[in-house]
Amino acid sequence: MSRQAIGYGLLLALMLVAPTVVYPVLVMKVLCFALFACAFNLLIGYTGLLSFGHAVFLGTAGYVAGHSIKVWGFPPELGLIFAALAAAALGWLIGSLAIRRSGIYFAMITLALSQMMYFFFLQAPFTGGEDGLQDVPRGKLLGVIDLTDDYNLYYFVLAIFVFAFWLIHRTIHSPFGQVLKAIRENEARAISLGYDVAKYKLLAFVLSAGLAGLAGATKTLVFRFATLTDAHWHTSGEVVLMTLLGGMGTVFGPVVGAATIVTLQNELADKVGSLVTVIMGAIFVVCVLAFRRGIVGELSALYKKMTGSR
Amino acid sequence: MKRKMIGALVGAAVMSMATGQALAQKAPAAKLSGDMVKIGVLTDMSGVYSDLGGQGSVTAAQMAVEDFKAQAKPSWKIELVYADHQNKADVGSNKVREWYDTQGVDMVTDVLNSAVALAVSKVTQEKNRILIDTGAASTRLTNEDCSPNTVHYVYDTYALANGPGKAVTKQGKDTWFFLTADYAFGHSLEADTTNAVKASGGKVLGSVRHPLNASDFSSFLLQAQSSKAKVVGLANAGGDTINSIKAANEFGLTKSQTIVGLLTTIIDIHALGLPTTQGMMFTEGFYWNLNNETREWSRRFFGKHKKMPSMLHAGTYSAVMTYLKAVQASGTDDAATVMKKMKATPINDFFAKNGKIREDGRMEHDMYLVEVKKPAESKEPWDYYHIKAVIPANEAFQPMALSRCPMVKK
Numbered sequence A: 001m002s003r004q005a006i007g008y009g010l011l012l013a014l015m016l017v018a019p020t021v022v023y024p025v026l027v028m029k030v031l032c033f034a035l036f037a038c039a040f041n042l043l044i045g046y047t048g049l050l051s052f053g054h055a056v057f058l059g060t061a062g063y064v065a066g067h068s069i070k071v072w073g074f075p076p077e078l079g080l081i082f083a084a085l086a087a088a089a090l091g092w093l094i095g096s097l098a099i100r101r102s103g104i105y106f107a108m109i110t111l112a113l114s115q116m117m118y119f120f121f122l123q124a125p126f127t128g129g130e131d132g133l134q135d136v137p138r139g140k141l142l143g144v145i146d147l148t149d150d151y152n153l154y155y156f157v158l159a160i161f162v163f164a165f166w167l168i169h170r171t172i173h174s175p176f177g178q179v180l181k182a183i184r185e186n187e188a189r190a191i192s193l194g195y196d197v198a199k200y201k202l203l204a205f206v207l208s209a210g211l212a213g214l215a216g217a218t219k220t221l222v223f224r225f226a227t228l229t230d231a232h233w234h235t236s237g238e239v240v241l242m243t244l245l246g247g248m249g250t251v252f253g254p255v256v257g258a259a260t261i262v263t264l265q266n267e268l269a270d271k272v273g274s275l276v277t278v279i280m281g282a283i284f285v286v287c288v289l290a291f292r293r294g295i296v297g298e299l300s301a302l303y304k305k306m307t308g309s310r
Numbered sequence B: 001m002k003r004k005m006i007g008a009l010v011g012a013a014v015m016s017m018a019t020g021q022a023l024a025q026k027a028p029a030a031k032l033s034g035d036m037v038k039i040g041v042l043t044d045m046s047g048v049y050s051d052l053g054g055q056g057s058v059t060a061a062q063m064a065v066e067d068f069k070a071q072a073k074p075s076w077k078i079e080l081v082y083a084d085h086q087n088k089a090d091v092g093s094n095k096v097r098e099w100y101d102t103q104g105v106d107m108v109t110d111v112l113n114s115a116v117a118l119a120v121s122k123v124t125q126e127k128n129r130i131l132i133d134t135g136a137a138s139t140r141l142t143n144e145d146c147s148p149n150t151v152h153y154v155y156d157t158y159a160l161a162n163g164p165g166k167a168v169t170k171q172g173k174d175t176w177f178f179l180t181a182d183y184a185f186g187h188s189l190e191a192d193t194t195n196a197v198k199a200s201g202g203k204v205l206g207s208v209r210h211p212l213n214a215s216d217f218s219s220f221l222l223q224a225q226s227s228k229a230k231v232v233g234l235a236n237a238g239g240d241t242i243n244s245i246k247a248a249n250e251f252g253l254t255k256s257q258t259i260v261g262l263l264t265t266i267i268d269i270h271a272l273g274l275p276t277t278q279g280m281m282f283t284e285g286f287y288w289n290l291n292n293e294t295r296e297w298s299r300r301f302f303g304k305h306k307k308m309p310s311m312l313h314a315g316t317y318s319a320v321m322t323y324l325k326a327v328q329a330s331g332t333d334d335a336a337t338v339m340k341k342m343k344a345t346p347i348n349d350f351f352a353k354n355g356k357i358r359e360d361g362r363m364e365h366d367m368y369l370v371e372v373k374k375p376a377e378s379k380e381p382w383d384y385y386h387i388k389a390v391i392p393a394n395e396a397f398q399p400m401a402l403s404r405c406p407m408v409k410k
Helices: A001-021 A022-045 A055-070 A074-099 A104-123 A150-175 A177-186 A187-192 A195-224 A233-246 A251-270 A273-290 A292-310 B001-027 B053-072 B088-101 B116-127 B157-170 B182-200 B218-225 B238-250 B266-272 B292-305 B311-330 B336-343
Strands: B034-045 B077-084 B107-110 B130-133 B151-152 B175-183 B203-210 B231-235 B258-261 B282-284 B368-374 B384-392
Touching: A001 A022, A001 A150, A022 A195, A022 A233, A022 A251, A022 B088, A055 A074, A055 A104, A055 A195, A074 A104, A074 A195, A104 A233, A150 A177, A150 A195, A150 A273, A177 A195, A187 A195, A195 B088, A233 A273, A233 A292, A233 B116, A251 A273, A251 A292, A251 B088, B034 B311, B053 B077, B053 B107, B053 B292, B053 B311, B077 B088, B077 B182, B088 B116, B107 B182, B107 B311, B107 B336, B116 B130, B116 B151, B130 B311, B130 B336, B151 B238, B157 B175, B157 B218, B157 B231, B157 B258, B157 B282, B157 B368, B157 B384, B175 B182, B175 B218, B182 B231, B203 B218, B218 B238, B238 B258, B238 B266, B266 B384, B282 B384, B292 B311, B311 B336
Parallel strands: B034 B077, B034 B107, B107 B130, B130 B151, B175 B203, B175 B231, B231 B258, B258 B282
Antiparallel strands: B282 B368, B368 B384
């Protein structure tokens, strides 16, 4: 247990100095998508629900944060909280419809509802349609800290990420998380043990939606805009890819997966030209064929094997 | 004697202060950061617009850099970088931010896709560099979201809508029916064209809205057919335009009515072929087969890219050239100075004749109303258009009086 604590401490220290080595805006983007993937992982990795419309929460919160900060003049911290709550509320609506079905039908319902929201964003005047909601001010945190400075913003984003990560970690290791895992392993048995499975699933869905929303709102603050890309089903697909690549059902998998995908997207942008999408596809194929547990999943399996055989 | 000395000393001190100040003012203006000009081409290299901009834009920018080096022999270096924004505003703006912060890029061009362009325009203003956008369509770049650091170079939705709205109507095709993609972009294309049609004495008989990325256009086209309008305007883009043109051809609309694409380029015509598109009309900012000058450059481009240039490619070449000339003339890469120079100098090359960059950042140049040739009339590959009218620069773009740009004083 203490070894784990040391590990987390080391990682945190690494994150604290990261912006001096890597371009801070890129790290912030990685953190936003890592949080998004962690929220998604809470559903697929720990509850066994494959939502194929998770981008809708990222997108909705992005627009809500952007609009409330830009037009209504909310301070950034209030904008983020408000947006996360809005995403959670939407999650409750979509979730309470979707969890009545399971498997592929669950995925299809989430996809359909998120596509409806996508077309709403395309049409609604406040989102700016395909031009996007632009020029959102970063503002001042608590009226004091100037967030237009990339470094100040970085530590704010890092704090949000650490908080959310801790929340997810707590959730997974709580009795509530144990019930979620029980549902994933055998839903019928969980019901027979007397758990109100529907309620647990819905709660997990709302939590995941809210955290995905927090990621989307933070992203809007970092980039100062929200666009349709965030609500598009491509993004829903991307988060599946991030989670699978990193390792579904592992705590760190989604973080590693998100970091890999975002960095690749950014780094390949000016190196390989039109091959970006092909390379992404190839990585996915290799991942699914060769290491199904994902990067972190395979590594921890290897570690267990080595220590176990000793 | 003493008094004289003091006077002289004071005089000298004042003199030196004055010259010192003059030097201090001159100093940043006489230098180039890093003794180098760095240009970034940000475009879509892997998605739906990659034929319109993409690698072709990079090639065009490279040609401009090489030509400029050969002609002007600058003492400073010129470097070109490029990136694929994958049509994602966050990827695009992140890349450009990084270019500005860590790589010392001075100017960014192409930047098609309006969401990416608007985001990049904000970053460019924040970091005080220059964006010459040759790819995006949104008029917001020079209206609500105009910036002292942005030039919108090739076309915009107003020019594409206004040109045919006026010119086609004046040719006697004065009743219109619209097929409109049901979102803000389609609505604004339809509204702009409607205004132009009415201003020229034409009539709009009706319109029908279809969802974005519709697959079946038959019922919409039947409505257009039964309206008996002389012109059917397609206020949509990309795959929707292509599908509606195909369907219009299948239903035989093209025989009795004129199809006007409001966002159609030579790339679409090349993809669909002349048999399907013959008789269509639309506005282009550039056509390779216009005169000797355009042919000469376009053949050179064809030699490298194996495709004739779109208006974006030609515009990107011209934009890079214009920028480099302005840098040389003003002897600095300071954004404000170069921008002032560019706005003061008329643009004369194969792409634009007497082109002018306005106060709001809009580059005004002649646009062309084209009609697609019948297959029999086409003499060589890529010989696709009859030029039906030249829309003069001062009529092609949104007049300054209607500008919603806060920089424009009224």
